[in-house]
Amino acid sequence: MSLQTTYDSDNIFAKIIRGEMPKVAVYEDDTTLAFMDVFPQSEGHTLVISKTASSVNLLDMPADALADVMATAQKVARAINRGLKPDGIRLVQFNGAPAGQTVFHTHVHLIPMWEDRPLGRHASDMAPVEELEATAEKIRHEL
Numbered sequence: 001m002s003l004q005t006t007y008d009s010d011n012i013f014a015k016i017i018r019g020e021m022p023k024v025a026v027y028e029d030d031t032t033l034a035f036m037d038v039f040p041q042s043e044g045h046t047l048v049i050s051k052t053a054s055s056v057n058l059l060d061m062p063a064d065a066l067a068d069v070m071a072t073a074q075k076v077a078r079a080i081n082r083g084l085k086p087d088g089i090r091l092v093q094f095n096g097a098p099a100g101q102t103v104f105h106t107h108v109h110l111i112p113m114w115e116d117r118p119l120g121r122h123a124s125d126m127a128p129v130e131e132l133e134a135t136a137e138k139i140r141h142e143l
């Protein structure tokens, strides 16, 4: 899909927001939702999305919704830092399929990094839900 694609309200993250698809939630407020990536590249790989903006990518994202997402990303990154004690945290955001975007509802990735652990492949290996739930609980505990 190109950068200019129109928003499809049946994308998987829109379904997650509407409760039509399951999620392992980490944090939620009136405007944003943070939940575990089901194909994590590392322990604690978390996604942050806007619940209010029907936005495909950075280019069509209202600035206030972007600010809400970044504020939640910072809050969750701090909780990841306290709960999982990684050596680093990547904040990643892809725009358009050629850039690596696979879900066309704007989102940022928080990917904890450890010096001695290789990073998994993008959107590749599904984690067991019990494992995601246990990790989410460690993060939620620090919010």
Ligand code: AMP
Binding pocket: 012, 021, 023, 036, 037, 038, 039, 040, 047, 093, 094, 100, 101, 102, 103, 104, 122, 123, 124
């Ligand atoms: P991107 O490639 O930047 O669009 O990232 C989309 C991310 O969503 C990938 O890292 C996928 O692993 C993740 N993903 C896809 N489906 C789901 C789902 N149902 N729940 C949680 N994460 C998902």
